[in-house]
Amino acid sequence: MERFRHRAADELRPCKIHRKFQKYPAGSVLIEMGNTKVICAATVEERVPFFLKGTGEGWITAEYSLLPSATGTRTQREAVKGKQSGRTQEIERLIGRSLRSVVDTKALGERTIMIDCDVIQADGGTRTASITGAFVALVEACATFYQKGGIFPVKDFLAAISVGISADNEPLLDLCYEEDSTAMVDMNVVMTGFGKFVEVQGTGEGRPFDHQELNSLLSLGEKGCRELISYEKDILGSQLVWLVGREG
Amino acid sequence: MERFRHRAADELRPCKIHRKFQKYPAGSVLIEMGNTKVICAATVEERVPFFLKGTGEGWITAEYSLLPSATGTRTQREAVKGKQSGRTQEIERLIGRSLRSVVDTKALGERTIMIDCDVIQADGGTRTASITGAFVALVEACATFYQKGGIFPVKDFLAAISVGISADNEPLLDLCYEEDSTAMVDMNVVMTGFGKFVEVQGTGEGRPFDHQELNSLLSLGEKGCRELISYEKDILGSQLVWLVGREG
């Protein structure tokens, strides 16, 4: 089956990151992966959760939400239902954990960085786009309080992408909603600039998968993350790129 | 006190409405009033609340939310708190009531139009910007199911604006956040294209106000609504303008 707009099986959708998208947060981007659009904001708060008080360490936590109007059929607002769904909380935990993996919480000091990922339009891959976008907002935010000569809290680059095996058994990179909803196997891969895995979450939605299939999915995921990290560097510009991984 | 960017006391902030902002809803706009930015979407659902079943009449209801990152200091997410604040519900009731005042629910048929107003950036006047933006999305949405020769469900134009009396007793049109937070008197005015009031909500935040002050605020409100309705017509274009108020 040919992909929409003749996209190759190992080709990302057009990715665009708009920096400084909102006025108030320390970091804020709009990320577009094809028709998927997410506002990722990073707010710096000069306090930490109680379990870190007095430790000198900081914290990063993430929240995720879909605008009701972001999906093909309107999604009910979680504030109206009075609780977040399991899916929402699972995604929030994934985003927070992924970002923390490239952050030096000592270098952060006793600060909390709140990451808000609000999906404006959803066409597959919203959680991975959220991670990629949030990474850029996080770097923006850390630069606002970084003091020259110190350790920059963000140690390495980070990107995330979805991969999967289609109904006709083809491994695909960066699934849109239609591809995702018919995929046999579905995997999210989060990787660092150094080429290591932070998260690998593979699910046999339609059927189980074997070791070889898992390897082909990981290769696609690596390719996608590598390309996204390269784009992140373009967007951040040399001054911010220079900061990532700074040890003083 | 001079206003920011030399704005006159009776001058609106620059207003921009971007139509067809999202892919999925029947109507969707991004409205900007200065730094205030709201996504207003209108979704058509082929069902009505139980109290209208079998009556042939439709319904319009609205939801309102702030992105946590929309405000100067981050706002806690209502889905996390597990309930909507009183302020949110008050605004939702105002938006729904205002839109229903210009809609012929018989002409709507047994449909519900869900209005979603999601504030991306908040700098005063978010509830009135939501009404103005939602009106345009509503017209877009009704046009998707309107059948030639029928009554168009939207009977008249509608716009809303905030007015107030500043700390130095000057009546002001379209208050930004800073002006709003120090205003003595604060009023929201919702008006129709025919020049009538739909809502007048005035509050003496800092001190009570007299009849003359109330009149000067109403005049400013009328001016603001008239200008916004004129802009709505530009943005909707002749084909949609022609539909509003159509009786067959």
Added chain:
Amino acid sequence: MERFRHRAADELRPCKIHRKFQKYPAGSVLIEMGNTKVICAATVEERVPFFLKGTGEGWITAEYSLLPSATGTRTQREAVKGKQSGRTQEIERLIGRSLRSVVDTKALGERTIMIDCDVIQADGGTRTASITGAFVALVEACATFYQKGGIFPVKDFLAAISVGISADNEPLLDLCYEEDSTAMVDMNVVMTGFGKFVEVQGTGEGRPFDHQELNSLLSLGEKGCRELISYEKDILGSQLVWLVGREG
């Protein structure tokens, strides 16, 4: 259409305020406006919300509830539903804001006055009756801690009334439930003893309204508030009337 019991269009329903209605709160009244009956209690607490700690200022906040048995068809208990409706919160915000407008929070000292308005029987105008009744309870409560020679925390008298335009276009004062539910335009007016507006909330329920109609409603509202304030003075008696507005 003639009104029930030959009431004139600009005539209040019989108003009765029973003082010291309950044993425990510092202030407590039962207010009756025709068949509408509300218990208004004012409790003094020697603490303030966290945002006022150490400022020397006090706070006033209000809660409102309908007994399930107060209405024509039984109202579901909000404690059972697990949350307050938007309508309830809107009314609570209105009552609190109105009372605060005549209170000197410095003179209150670091105290919170909790206002509880519990509707025993509802026949229209429960929110305005709540404000009028709560005002009397508030004066009672402040007198319990007022020390001679100080500034009395209540600066001016306050009353509230509903007005509206009936289905046959007649402006009416103090609508009962039946009149309210068929009114075209509906307005709540809150005024001070000095004759100024604290709140003006007008809504075109059935149709929009013009400037002249708004003026006739405001005049009716002024007349109603003036008469209620006169009655408040009778009920409070000279000693408490003397305290209102005392500056030491």
Added chain:
Amino acid sequence: MERFRHRAADELRPCKIHRKFQKYPAGSVLIEMGNTKVICAATVEERVPFFLKGTGEGWITAEYSLLPSATGTRTQREAVKGKQSGRTQEIERLIGRSLRSVVDTKALGERTIMIDCDVIQADGGTRTASITGAFVALVEACATFYQKGGIFPVKDFLAAISVGISADNEPLLDLCYEEDSTAMVDMNVVMTGFGKFVEVQGTGEGRPFDHQELNSLLSLGEKGCRELISYEKDILGSQLVWLVGREG
């Protein structure tokens, strides 16, 4: 220790039941037991819970609430906390169970009677006063739909009273709040007109109790219930008294 106002150990507080207290419910009374005051309303609804649909049987259920201003120190509103306390639900279950014990649910037909007990002022014994008051409201309500020649749904009289053992080991009837809060043993007794027990709930708050103490409490409880039932008959009047227990 002498009781307040020279009350004897086996003497009820003055009991007053005001019938037809509210305008809308089918049955409504205000019951006063000394300073304890409860509004008890009975609303008839022409539907039953799903587990009784089609059985021809009816249902009785009760809700209980304290006005925040009813107690010595203000009680937080359960609608604000978002849930009912365990104490509230325990009382509601007790009231519903007690009333059902004297009702012929077949004779009720497929109707639900909602009992609302709202405590206006609390000075001990609110749950037992609620049962006694609700019984009268229930009879009033059943009379509204009773058709001559049928079985009257209320089969027998019912009353409830609290008893206890004071700190100085004296068995007391009808404890006020002060007596209740220092009692060693605390018991609620619900009895029928025929002199049988419906509920006996005794608790050793301060110390356990023996068989003899339990018997003296039961005797006091019987005396109190007998006197209350006698008063219920006075208040209901011969026509309603005649209905209770009617078998056609």
Added chain:
Amino acid sequence: MERFRHRAADELRPCKIHRKFQKYPAGSVLIEMGNTKVICAATVEERVPFFLKGTGEGWITAEYSLLPSATGTRTQREAVKGKQSGRTQEIERLIGRSLRSVVDTKALGERTIMIDCDVIQADGGTRTASITGAFVALVEACATFYQKGGIFPVKDFLAAISVGISADNEPLLDLCYEEDSTAMVDMNVVMTGFGKFVEVQGTGEGRPFDHQELNSLLSLGEKGCRELISYEKDILGSQLVWLVGREG
């Protein structure tokens, strides 16, 4: 009607208490009363509720839950419904109150003992089995921090049992689910080692009951509690039995 397995009317079901059932809590037992099985754990926390801070006194509180799979038809999980039922809270209050009646809170010091009763299998009498089991876990837990020469916090033995009057008017001891669901009268009795009542809760589910019936139920209850306390002593062993009631 003969009872299952030829049990006599005044005979307990086989009772088995397994001590040290879980690894982490200070006290933990599995109690079996016939097919009813409850895990009772006692956790010691070095803090008290705010109302006891600085008083030197401790607190005991209990929570109760049914595994969904514990009942004949699956019970919905309260964590999923988002709140505990009234029945659950009533049972929790009963367990906590009963245990506190034999505890010297001064001797406990500023500690809270959390009692968790989790029903693994429910066949009638789960609340009374919970009390009996929790008592053993409580003694185990207090022994972990008891210092020789001090007052042992548990002053007396405690056990609980259900009794009832069957549909054919026979008083029965220790009702299984089937007996309980058809009983006319239903009573829970909680007693101390000294033979006194702590709680007596009798309900006429199917019909009211007279004084003589109440007495026969109390006798059965006393017999059951006496036998259970005898078994508790076997299970606790001489060292722990010796501690109960120790005054230094």
Added chain:
Amino acid sequence: MERFRHRAADELRPCKIHRKFQKYPAGSVLIEMGNTKVICAATVEERVPFFLKGTGEGWITAEYSLLPSATGTRTQREAVKGKQSGRTQEIERLIGRSLRSVVDTKALGERTIMIDCDVIQADGGTRTASITGAFVALVEACATFYQKGGIFPVKDFLAAISVGISADNEPLLDLCYEEDSTAMVDMNVVMTGFGKFVEVQGTGEGRPFDHQELNSLLSLGEKGCRELISYEKDILGSQLVWLVGREG
């Protein structure tokens, strides 16, 4: 670092599955993996979620909970907090998804199988033990309604295990709590009897991981699952083993 009780790096903890653990559910086991103990019950309900009505297909869904007393420091009860945590919901989604991957929902017919996993004692690996135990309960439950000659709804065996990389960089099988809380990398693997993956969820808790490390973890996971499936067959016995995968 040597493992507790001289366990080898690739050695499972002693696993014991007790079948028919509870009386009421169609399937019920107690699974022990070392000190981790979980009750897994499968209840059959003759109804399906609304989205499957009339399709002839069935559904499997899972709920997971920790007894408060199951953990080293007591865990707060989610029914008391009023909501399930994100972690709980994530685990429930994982269990449900894993079991559905080996079930033929057509062969199930319009039935829902509710899986309840209640952790009695937690020492690492509760979610994987839940899946393994739930699989056995599921087979027990399906056998209760299976009719000879039909397709058995469970198509293949299923087991799950946790693996990880320790602080001293050693890949470990089946981590206990202490190992898990200090692990650098943490992975859950769910596999079928046919040797394929159903879920692979790897997280770099302490540091990212490379491709080779991922492979060594997958190998350990395969070994663990293979051994568990072999044990499942012992426990199920030939009659039930024979049913799994039956096609008629």
